[in-house]
Amino acid sequence: MAENAAKPIISFRGVKKSFGDKVVYDGLDVDVFRGETLSVLGPSGCGKSVMLKMLIGLIGYDEGSITFDGREVNVMSRDDLSQLRVRIAYLFQSAALFDSMTVEDNVAYGLRERFWNTMSDDAIRARVEKSLARVGLEGTGSMMPADLSGGMRKRAGLARTLALEPDVILYDEPTTGLDPINTARINALILTIQKELGITSVVVTHDMGTAFHVSNRMLMLGRGRVHFVGSPEEFHKTRDPYVRAFVEGKVIEGTTLQSLAPH
Template identity: 35%
Template sequence: MADPILQFEDVSLSYDDKLVLDRINLTVNPGDTYILIGAAGSGKTVLLKLAMSLIKPSAGRIKLLGRDITDLKETDLFEIRSEVGVLFQEGGLFDSLTIAENVAYPLLNQKQLKAPEAEIEARVKESLEFVELGHTLDKFPSELSGGMRRRAGIARANVTNPKLSLYDSPTAGLDPITAYTIMSLILKQRDLRKTTTVLATHRYQDGAMAANYRWDEASHDVLRATPYGQYADLKTTFIVMNEGRIAFAGTQEQLEASRDPYVSQFVLHQPPPKLGQSGARGHLPA
């Protein structure tokens, strides 16, 4: 078995006297998808921030790409952080920068990636074209729709071609069609670039889509990968958070079989929509 991408060992986090994560143990294996679901305040965002060492745990160890990052100083984190892409919950685009400048930001701020300007330009363009925003390079975030801004955020998260992508609530506040587009692009990144994916969401549909659909380059859309519930080569682990603890970790089938009253609240007892099954859906909507 390949080495884990990310490991939490008995990780706890407190703010003042409040325990917000309680002895989290978690292993993220290469190529797999992890869906973090849980009520508001259950600890999804702090868990993702710990994974990038944007905050430090109060106890426990965190290993990223085989390296113990628990006590690493900010200056020693640049290099390893460049292997991780992140879409923050609030999007996090800088209003005063153009879309191209926003997407270039992770490249400019990572010393070891100091690429020549022409190469940076090419990578920014490629990254924006990947999310079908090639025409927005010189626009400002305020000139784009909410869904387009989210797509620009995905382009920025993945411009460094990271081994691990973290998406914090990428579909929150979006209409169902735009949410579908955003999830499709996340699966496109996962399946074409083989990026290990951790995604926090309130929407069970997002997890069901990640577990059962794959990007299909021929039809330029996601397609149902296998019959419902059977996905041998497509491993998605659902992790249900409850007040700073992992209340459940397992497959979609195991989650749907759970009788735990808290855990089962997060399950929609119906198969995911059959969108995409008919093949081409046309271009991605804004």
């Protein structure tokens, strides 16, 4: 893929973000190219979720620029932001479903909220069924979330995201807490969603198996910036101690990931 020649669909440039005294980003530069899957790695608390939330305007940034299709997120109006959140769907870390609603109503929720005046009930129902089938949950529409396993709940959350037919999906820890079989199932879904639907994907994960399996490129955060970015093969090969420690889950005597990170 001639990635560097292509124009990025998403671009972070010199982004700075602090909460009070706590500096989360100190010059973040990231490009996401159309159609690729980019995974984002880094220790807990380094700012992975904040990166996704800044991108869809849930959290503002202090300096720098974040653009989607060339448009700056920080200055978007409420209407622009609501449109942005249809084109960029965020699969939240908790992937929380509404417990008091059926699976069908959960998956339809975003559609009803955003397209109440343009989509008929039948069109919504058809979209919900298609989305449930895509994640292997056909026929579960009338079930309640409490009746689903953890793996099925994650997939129902993914169906809710797919129902909006976004250009980009941001997956925040899509496999955390799942057993290996359900993890493999989600990994396979992330791949087919990219390949068959052409959806650009950003996958935040602690799971190196997921990262190596689904990514075209991988990015490692460290001390408020991008520490390393490359293909899965480059991640396998690099001798960078911070990346190695993370990839291999190694504890290096007397060090922590934070102390290994440069800057």
